[in-house]
Amino acid sequence: MRFFRAALDGEGEQAHIDQIVGLCNGLPLALTIMAARSQVSPIEELASSARNTRNRLAEIADGERSIRSAFEISYLALPEHLRRILGMLGLHPGGDWTAHHVAALADLDLATARRYLERLVNARLIERNSSQRFEIHDLIGDFARLKADSDLSAAARDAARSRLIAWSLDMVARADEAITPGRYRPPIEPTGHSVPFTDEASASAWLAAEQKNLVAACQLAFDTGADSACWRLAAMLRGHFFLTKQWDDWLATHTWALAAAERARDRDGEAMTRNNLGLALMEIGRLDEADEHFLIVLNRLADAGDGFARANALANHAAIAYCRGEYERSLRLNQEALTLYVERRHARNQAITLRSIGLVELELGRHEQAVTHLTMALQMFSVPHRPISLDGAMAVNCLGEAWLRAGTWRRPSPGSHAGSRTAATAAAATRRRGRYVDSARWRSPRADQRTRESAGVPRSAISADSAPPRPRRSPA
Structure with missing residues (x-):
């Protein structure tokens, strides 16, 4: 950073410097290249390119050196199986990750995934963060995404994403079961991967650590048309959101889930999602919007989930009536819901x-x-x-x-x-x-x-x- 400022001879506004440094994201080689470019190009021009570029790797080049070429040298020095792993890391939609994610993405056993990640750390292409999870520098992440597109077939990319989504759904369902046994859950296909937690406390900690990745997986499922997995993943996450009061992520995942269920014409998924989305809206005081979802279930989707959706909607509609001071009506609705729950045990x-x-x-x-x-x-x-x-x-x-x-x-x-x-x-x-x-x-x-x-x-x-x-x- 000191070298970069010296190369600028004190010229240029601080905002322009910050934009160029942001483009380089602190990587020394990238800063060196951009400092060299500043000797022949106006700082304002470099800052404008930094702001507007959609290809950071192409922008960080001075004619003799480029950040992409440097990454290519490291990449080509890897054996083929590690090049494949780096490309698959470019498909990961969230933040940092663990060996469990890589095992799912690449269809590996956990020990092999850990060994491969250690090799990539030694090659300085990824690193461990303070939480002892793995992460990748933003620019190397851009490079990994390019390699995923160029070196992995479309079928391989689709299969890796599907495995990650399926693993995320399986693990969230298991975590939710560890925290709240006896909850009604839609069927979830097990993946056979080992579980990264052992009890209620570690399951809660795992959900907290993985929340960003799991929300990203839910969006990935929606974006790739994995509609059934999308609404199921949202449904499995809502218990965590309820406990931790994560309103924004609760609303976001269930908005994708509702669109996915409607796109797939999945009545069970739509009914469950509307009940869960209504709960989130009720929790933040948006009672009218919440009740709209409950009434849609009662009026149009009452038979979904073998009648379980109707029972939930009645109970939720009863809670709305309570909040509005309609106590007798709330009591009647709750009693009707109770009868249905008893019938279904x-x-x-x-x-x-x-x-x-x-x-x-x-x-x-x-x-x-x-x-x-x-x-x-x-x-x-x-x-x-x-x-x-x-x-x-x-x-x-x-x-x-x-x-x-x-x-x-x-x-x-x-x-x-x-x-x-x-x-x-x-x-x-x-x-x-x-x-x-x-x-x-x-x-x-x-x-x-x-x-x-x-x-x-x-x-x-x-x-x-x-x-x-x-x-x-x-x-x-």
């Missing part, structure tokens, strides 16, 4: 709907019924030898609210403090999952500050005018 959805029914009954002043239904929900969410799930924590929160409200008509036995203990249990459970916002949102304003702090909820997560619980529909 979807236990988790029964528990979610019982929890929603309990919340509605609280608003209707039917405290005894609310306690009964919330207790039933909590029992159904409880899994022996597993920590309390987020669904269970939400049920405990609601039950704590029910006991606190019940104090106005029936007080627990002296000294029992059932409501405060229940609320403290819920707050601790949500805190263990890093869900401070939910812990605060679901807490009652009548639970005292001492109970909240004893549960470990930060003061910053608790508002003085915290609202009573609202019917947050867990992803079905």
Whole structure:
């Protein structure tokens, strides 16, 4: 960088220099070439080319040297199988990657993929980042994409992309199962690749690390016409988005998914996607838009998913009615949804709907019924030898609210403090999952500050005018 500025003899505006440096992306050879060009071309002209070029590799050349020629020398020194791997890395749609991605792209076993990546690191064509994942310099990435187009057949490129999409879908489905067992899922074809996580915690960490790549894979599936994989991948990701509040990616993936399902005329995919997209819109307060999706499912796609779509749409439509203060209507819709879930033996959805029914009954002043239904929900969410799930924590929160409200008509036995203990249990459970916002949102304003702090909820997560619980529909 110092050499580049010296070659400019102090001339040129800082903005022009920054544009040229941005083109080179910090690569020393690229900076050297552009500094040499600055001796014969005006800095403004070089900056304009840097801004407008669509081919960075062609732009970084001075007649004697070019960045592409330098990459070509390194590329041709590789054995054929490593040249193939570098080209396939040019097909990867996301950010950094691991050996698992390369194993999927190139149809390799994991040990071979790791060995090949180590060779490419030694050749200085890729590098490890601070997270010990692999990444490629932007300019070398451009070169890899050119090699994918020139050295791999169209069939080979299509097959590699299809393998990566299938692997992404398989892994996300397995991660979602590790985090939320018992959720209704569409059929997913296993790929046979090893799983890069072992339990709920590592599955959550894997999803967080891979989110950018998985969203890119969903878009790739849409762009390449892999419609079934597109909507299924979005559906498998929505549980992660719900837990982490990733609204933009939730909306983006499900917008592609809905278009893909409609393009394929896949009624099951469209119905599931509309229910999930409606949930995202409901979470961010766009109730009318959310309800449009639920009503389309009820009016046009009710038979999709063997009737499961109708049950979900009814339950989601009930949550909209609750938010609008239409409590009796919300109760009727939830009861209808519950009947369908019972008929189809979807236990988790029964528990979610019982929890929603309990919340509605609280608003209707039917405290005894609310306690009964919330207790039933909590029992159904409880899994022996597993920590309390987020669904269970939400049920405990609601039950704590029910006991606190019940104090106005029936007080627990002296000294029992059932409501405060229940609320403290819920707050601790949500805190263990890093869900401070939910812990605060679901807490009652009548639970005292001492109970909240004893549960470990930060003061910053608790508002003085915290609202009573609202019917947050867990992803079905």
